[in-house]
Each structure stands twice: as structure tokens, then as C-alpha cells.
Amino acid sequence: MWENALSFFDFDDANVIYVSLGTIILGAGAAVVGAFTFFRKKALIGDAIAHAILPGVCLAFILSGTKNYFLLITGAFFTGWLSIIAVDYIVKKSKIKEDTAIGLILSVFFGVGIMLLTYIQQSGNAAQTGLDSFLFGKAASMLVQDVIVFSVISIIVMIMIFLFYKELKLITYDKDFAQSVGLPVKWIEFLLSSLTVLAVVTGIQAVGVVLMAALLITPTAAAKYWSGSLSIILILAAAIGGFSGVSGAFISYIAPNMPTGPWVVMVLSAFAIISIMFAPRKGYISRLWQQLKNRRQIQDENILKAFHQIAESENSFDESKSIEKLREKRYYTIRLMKRILVRLKRNGYLKRSKEGYYLSDYGQRKAARLVKLHRLWELYLTEYLRIAPDHVHEDADTIEHLITPELEKKLEEKLGYPEVDPHNSKIPYD
Amino acid sequence: MNRQVENPIIEIHDLSVAYERKPVLWDVDLSLPEGQLIGIIGPNGAGKSTLLKAIMGLLPLNSGYIQINGKPLEEMRHKISYVPQRESVDWDFPTSVYEVVMMGRYGQLGLFKRPKKADKDIVMDSLRKVGMEEFKDRQISQLSGGQQQRVFLARALAQQADIYFMDEPFAGVDAATEKAIIKLLGEMSAQNKTVIVVHHDLQSVAKYFDWIILLNMRLVASGPINEAFTPELLQETYGGKLTLLTEISDLIQKHRFPNRE
Ligand SMILES: Nc1ncnc2c1ncn2[C@@H]1O[C@H](COP(=O)(O)OP(=O)(O)OP(=O)(O)O)[C@@H](O)[C@H]1O
Numbered sequence: 001m002w003e004n005a006l007s008f009f010d011f012d013d014a015n016v017i018y019v020s021l022g023t024i025i026l027g028a029g030a031a032v033v034g035a036f037t038f039f040r041k042k043a044l045i046g047d048a049i050a051h052a053i054l055p056g057v058c059l060a061f062i063l064s065g066t067k068n069y070f071l072l073i074t075g076a077f078f079t080g081w082l083s084i085i086a087v088d089y090i091v092k093k094s095k096i097k098e099d100t101a102i103g104l105i106l107s108v109f110f111g112v113g114i115m116l117l118t119y120i121q122q123s124g125n126a127a128q129t130g131l132d133s134f135l136f137g138k139a140a141s142m143l144v145q146d147v148i149v150f151s152v153i154s155i156i157v158m159i160m161i162f163l164f165y166k167e168l169k170l171i172t173y174d175k176d177f178a179q180s181v182g183l184p185v186k187w188i189e190f191l192l193s194s195l196t197v198l199a200v201v202t203g204i205q206a207v208g209v210v211l212m213a214a215l216l217i218t219p220t221a222a223a224k225y226w227s228g229s230l231s232i233i234l235i236l237a238a239a240i241g242g243f244s245g246v247s248g249a250f251i252s253y254i255a256p257n258m259p260t261g262p263w264v265v266m267v268l269s270a271f272a273i274i275s276i277m278f279a280p281r282k283g284y285i286s287r288l289w290q291q292l293k294n295r296r297q298i299q300d301e302n303i304l305k306a307f308h309q310i311a312e313s314e315n316s317f318d319e320s321k322s323i324e325k326l327r328e329k330r331y332y333t334i335r336l337m338k339r340i341l342v343r344l345k346r347n348g349y350l351k352r353s354k355e356g357y358y359l360s361d362y363g364q365r366k367a368a369r370l371v372k373l374h375r376l377w378e379l380y381l382t383e384y385l386r387i388a389p390d391h392v393h394e395d396a397d398t399i400e401h402l403i404t405p406e407l408e409k410k411l412e413e414k415l416g417y418p419e420v421d422p423h424n425s426k427i428p429y430d
Numbered sequence: 431m432n433r434q435v436e437n438p439i440i441e442i443h444d445l446s447v448a449y450e451r452k453p454v455l456w457d458v459d460l461s462l463p464e465g466q467l468i469g470i471i472g473p474n475g476a477g478k479s480t481l482l483k484a485i486m487g488l489l490p491l492n493s494g495y496i497q498i499n500g501k502p503l504e505e506m507r508h509k510i511s512y513v514p515q516r517e518s519v520d521w522d523f524p525t526s527v528y529e530v531v532m533m534g535r536y537g538q539l540g541l542f543k544r545p546k547k548a549d550k551d552i553v554m555d556s557l558r559k560v561g562m563e564e565f566k567d568r569q570i571s572q573l574s575g576g577q578q579q580r581v582f583l584a585r586a587l588a589q590q591a592d593i594y595f596m597d598e599p600f601a602g603v604d605a606a607t608e609k610a611i612i613k614l615l616g617e618m619s620a621q622n623k624t625v626i627v628v629h630h631d632l633q634s635v636a637k638y639f640d641w642i643i644l645l646n647m648r649l650v651a652s653g654p655i656n657e658a659f660t661p662e663l664l665q666e667t668y669g670g671k672l673t674l675l676t677e678i679s680d681l682i683q684k685h686r687f688p689n690r691e
């Protein structure tokens with residue numbers, strides 16, 4: 001097995017190079033077309049086409065008796081398109097919803113396909129080798145000739161997407177508008193469906209019929225976490241699809257009995273999971289981190305406020321405050337309180353003495369500003385929104401952490417620099 | 431009442447539309463004057479959006495025809511702009527404000543062509559007119575409802591059309607945005623552009639429009655605001671007198687009757 005792995009990276013076997021390049025191209029092509037099915041919310045259609053291709057391929061094989069590409073692809077194209085038309089027809093003419101119609105068509109076509117495949121296998125036709133890999137894909141069994149044919153198709157698909165990018169984007173985003181400006185919408189949709197069929201025909205070399213939908217959809221599902229621009233998403237999806245494709249080729253070299261499809265899907269899923277977890281801004285971790293930062297900010301600011309409030313009531317602005325005293329104002333656990341105090345000291349808001357902590361000049365200003373914001377907001381709520389004074393404290397407690405300097409200025413001006421808040425506490429200005 | 435005009439910019443003759451056999455517009459006859467601000471008023475489900483879509487050729491017609499400036503729609507497409515209802519698109523689609531407004535140029539650009547400097551200038555100009563210049567690189571998923579509406583409006587302006595059809599451009603926008611939009615529409619009609627707007631707020635109808643169309647599955651009235659905006663006609667539009675028409679529609683759908691011989 002490991003010799004196989006090494007010889008894969010040697011690339012001295014011409015076949016390895018061809019298959020590697022080929023699977024990259026197949027994966028990229030499928031991913032790029034898949035992006036449009038994804039954003040058109042037609043993910044399931046790709047699945048239907050993939051399954052519907054099987055009977056076409058088998059039928060072409062039975063009729064011709066050979067593995068002639070032109071015929072196989074024609075057969076695949078024929079049944080692939082037939083499935084699209086059948087789904088459309090059912091949706092239009094009956095009360096059946098699209099997803100149900102897809103499920104129906106998918107299983108009927110696939111059933112017929114499996115039946116034909118079984119027939120071919122039992123007939124013991126020598127040329128059948130390779131046909132059964134249609135189910136789960138076996139990249140390594142591709143011949144140089146296969147690779148060239150399918151890569152060329154895949155490249156043509158990508159060129160078409162590039163040429164019609166503008167139009168495809170418009171019908172994906174706003175079909176009615178596209179039609180209203182006179183774009184040949186029906187024609188472009190026909191083109192996209194045909195490209196989808198072609199991408200599926202080529203893609204099943206790498207992943208097989210059963211898992212083809214994953215190769216169409218997952219690269220985009222992962223890529224959209226990293227960018228908000230369609231063109232960049234397309235490039236990322238192509239890269240993810242290509243990498244997953246070649247990783248499938250790799251596995252089918254080191255473990256010749258292993259079908260490629262499941263492996264490709266595992267790699268794709270890894271990309272998706274990594275994206276969902278770690279993508280900047282949209283990723284889970286990043287959002288969790290943002291929440292944590294917000295929570296810490298609120299804790300820090302609450303304690304700073306507590307310092308000010310205690311000092312205000314005891315008129316002891318320059319004296320140290322003990323943890324116990326602070327906990328009378330804000331009932332945090334001792335451990336949490338210590339952590340907050342250490343954090344505030346590190347950031348220069350607090351200084352340490354024997355008796356506890358006291359505010360630095362910087363901290364004093366910050367604390368006073370927070371108290372001011374809290375009281376200004378309370379005043380705003382009671383004066384402008386006519387909320388009862390005993391209701392406003394909770395609201396102000398959250399809002400005070402959000403108010404920007406610009407808003408602060410507006411508040412001050414609007415309220416005319418008031419002296420006291422609704423509870424008659426003094427509002428500190430600097 | 432149905433006031434006919436001479437040399438109409440839009441003429442609709444005996445228009446009927448059905449969805450899956452269920453008729454929603456019955457025999458609409460209309461003619462509209464050029465260069466006016468025109469409101470389409472009617473209750474939910476009256477077929478206002480359907481009327482716009484039918485005029486834009488987005489739906490198959492059961493009967494009737496539409497002429498723009500005396501010519502069939504296909505010859506006039508480049509002179510017409512359509513602003514769909516805001517909810518009709520997916521605002522999570524990965525694209526920027528600038529790119530959406532650029533879509534307004536696609537009709538003129540034609541297949542395979544990339545936008546030129548002139549197109550970019552027009553797009554920036556349109557963004558400026560709706561006050562969305564600073565937002566040009568913003569993801570559309572990060573816009574408020576009012577900003578989305580402004581983007582759609584900018585896209586329409588970028589089309590540089592003569593006739594504008596807008597489906598509820600005031601839905602979900604705040605008072606300031608509504609004011610800015612209506613001012614813009616006023617300026618457009620002052621330049622002899624015809625602006626047709628689906629509108630819901632009866633309070634502001636008389637203030638905004640020169641001409642109104644009252645619709646409820648059929649045409650109730652079409653005419654200058656001072657003649658067509660009357661309590662009797664509004665009662666006829668919004669009152670529950672049309673249940674019979676609705677029932678017939680449902681029957682036609684259920685029994686798979688042809689709506690027309
Ligand atoms: N795609 C559709 N398929 C089937 N029926 C539809 C479709 N679109 C609209 N309808 C029906 O046609 C009728 C008219 O709808 P339309 O959207 O034109 O009303 P509207 O006047 O624009 O209403 P609203 O004020 O709610 O926007 C309604 O009864 C609606 O249920």
C-alpha cells in the first residue's frame with residue numbers, strides 16, 4: 001500500500017499524472033456548475049440528474065456493445081435531460097411539490113439503471129470493466145483516453161460558465177428582472193441545465209452516481225463561508241472540488257479496492273466542516289469569540305462602574321476598594337471577580353494596593369463616562385419614550401455598553417447636558 | 431370610470447391572466463398618459479403585481495394584448511424598467527450593492543460584453559441619486575429594508591428607461607426614505623418619464639399621484655386623481671362585493687373549465 005502511495009507522488013507513471021490532472025479538472029468543473037444550482041436552490045435537481053444518468057449510460061452500452069464515449073455520453077445526456085423535463089412536467093401538471101417529484105423521478109430512473117447494470121454484469125461482457133465504477137466512482141481505473149475526453153468536456157463546461165457568467169448570475173439572483181430586460185431566460189436556463197448534465201456525466205468518473213450531488217453542492221456550501229462575492233466563491237469552490245477530486249484519485253491508487261466516491265465526499269465534508277467552524281466572521285468559532293469578547297467587555301465595564309458608584313456614595317475616589325465591597329455592588333463569584341480585576345489592571349484601568357484595587361486616572365475617566373451614559377440613557381428613556389423611571393435601569397444596563405462617542409454627543413445635546421438622572425443621581429461630566 | 435387618453439404611452443386591451451387556470455385578472459382595458467406619476471391601488475391579492483408582470487411579459491396571457499407607445503413590448507423593452515417586489519429575491523445572494531445596480535446595464539450591454547467606463551459612471555450616478563454611494567461595496571445581505579429598496583431603485587435608474595414599473599417601492603421603508611423616493615419619482619416624471627407604482631397607503635395617494643388605477647381582479651377605475659379617487663370607487667375596490675368573482679375563479683380552477691373558448 002505505501003509503495004503505491006509513494007509511486008503516486010513520484011508521478012513517473014504517466015497514468016498517475018493524467019488521472020490526477022483529470023480529477024482536478026472534473027472536480028473543479030462540477031463545483032463551478034454546482035454553485036449555480038446551489039444558489040438557484042435547485043440542489044436536489046443535481047441529484048436527480050446524477051441518478052438518471054445511469055440508465056442512459058447502460059442503455060448506450062447495451063445497444064452498442066462497446067464503451068464508446070460518444071454513445072455513453074449521448075445516452076447519459078438523453079436520460080439526464082429526460083429527468084429534468086419529467087420533474088418539470090410533474091410539478092406543472094399535478095399538485096405534487098418539486099422535492100417529491102424529484103424523489104419520484106430519481107428512484108424510478110435509478111431503479112431502471114440498476115436493473116440494466118445488473119443485466120450487463122450478468123451477460124459477462126468483457127468490455128463492461130469500468131461500468132460498475134459508475135456507481136461509486138473509481139478514478140484510478142480511468143484510462144488515459146477516458147481522462148482526456150472527460151477533461152475536455154469539463155473544460156468546455158467551465159469556459160461556457162465563464163462566457164455566460166454575467167447572464168447566469170442575473171438569472172440566479174433575479175429571474176423576473178432578467179426576463180424584463182429582455183435576456184433570453186429560457187435559453188440560458190436550458191444552457192445551465194445542459195451544463196449541469198455534462199458536469200454530472202464527467203463528475204461521476206470521480207465520485208460515482210450515488211454521491212455526485214455532494215460534488216456539486218458541498219464545495220459551494222463551504223466556499224460561501226469565506227467570501228461574499230460570487231466570483232470568488234466560484235474560484236474557491238473550483239479549488240475545493242479539484243482538491244477533493246484528486247484526493248479521490250490518490251486513495252484509489254493506494255487502496256485499489258476502495259471506491260473513490262466515499263473518500264471524495266469525506267474530503268469535501270472536511271472542507272465544509274472546517275469552513276463552518278473556522279471561517280472568519282461567518283464561522284462558528286469566530287462568532288463564539290465575538291460573543292465572549294462582548295461578555296468580557298460588559299463584565300469589565302460593570303466593575304468599572306461599581307468602582308465609581310462606591311466612590312460616589314462614600315466620597316472616596318482615591319481609595320482602594322476590596323473585592324468584598326465590589327461584590328456588594330455586583331454579585332459576581334470571587335473567581336470571576338478576580339479575573340476581571342486582573343484584566344482591568346493589565347489594561348491600565350486599575351492599580352493595585354495592599355487593601356485592594358483603585359482606579360487609575362484613565363480608569364476613573366472611563367468609569368465616569370460609563371456612569372454618565374447609563375444615566376443619560378435612563379433620562380432619554382423617561383423623557384422621550386415616556387417609560388416609567390423604575391423600568392429604565394435594565395434597558396440602560398445593556399445599552400450603555402453600545403453607545404458610540406457620536407451617539408453620546410447627540411444624547412448630551414438632545415437632553416441639554418442635564419445635571420441628574422431620573423433617580424436624582426448626579427451625572428458626571430469631565 | 432375608465433378614462434381613455436389620446437396617444438397613450440401604455441395601452442392594455444382586454445387583458446386576462448390566470449395562474450394554473452385560476453383567473454386573477456379579468457378583461458382589463460386601460461390607457462395611460464405619458465409623463466405622469468401613476469398609482470395602482472387595490473387590496474391584497476387584487477392582482478396588482480400580476481398586472482405589472484403581465485405588462486412586462488413575465489406571464490402568459492389568457493387573452494388580450496399590450497402596446498407600449500403603439501408598439502409591441504419586445505420592441506420597447508430597452509425603454510422600460512421593472513422594479514420587482516423586494517421580497518422576490520434572495521438578499522443573501524453573494525453580491526455587492528454596486529454589482530446589483532450594474533445589473534441595470536445588462537439589458538443594454540448584451541451577451542458576452544463587459545461593462546464599459548460609461549456604464550460604471552451611470553451606475554455611480556444612480557447610486558448617488560438614491561444616496562447609496564457610500565454603500566457601494568457593501569454586501570447586499572447587510573442592508574436594511576429601506577436600503578434594499580434604494581438599491582432596487584438605483585438599478586432601475588441605471589437602466590435609463592422612459593417608463594418605470596415599480597412594485598411596492600414604499601413597502602418597509604421609513605418615512606425619510608419614502609420622502610426621498612417620492613421626490614425622486616417626482617423629478618423623473620418632470621422629465622416626462624412615466625412612473626407606475628403599486629401603492630398601499632391610501633393616506634398618501636392623493637398627495638403622490640397624478641393618475642390612479644383602482645384594481646380588484648378587474649379594473650374598477652382608471653383616471654386622473656381628482657376624478658378616480660372617490661369614496662364610492664374606493665368602496666367598490668375594497669368593499670366585499672367581489673366575493674362572487676372569487677368564487678367563480680375557484681370553481682373554474684376546480685372543474686378545469688377553460689376560461690375562454
Ligand atoms: N405564482 C402564483 N401561482 C398561483 N397563484 C398566484 C401566483 N402569484 C399570485 N397568485 C394569486 O393571484 C392573485 C393575485 O396576486 P398578486 O400577487 O397579483 O396580488 P397583489 O395585488 O400584488 O397582492 P399584494 O398586495 O399582496 O402584493 C392572488 O390570489 C394570488 O394568490
Ligand SMILES: [Mg+2]
Nearest residue numbers: 478479480515
Ligand atoms: Mg403584489
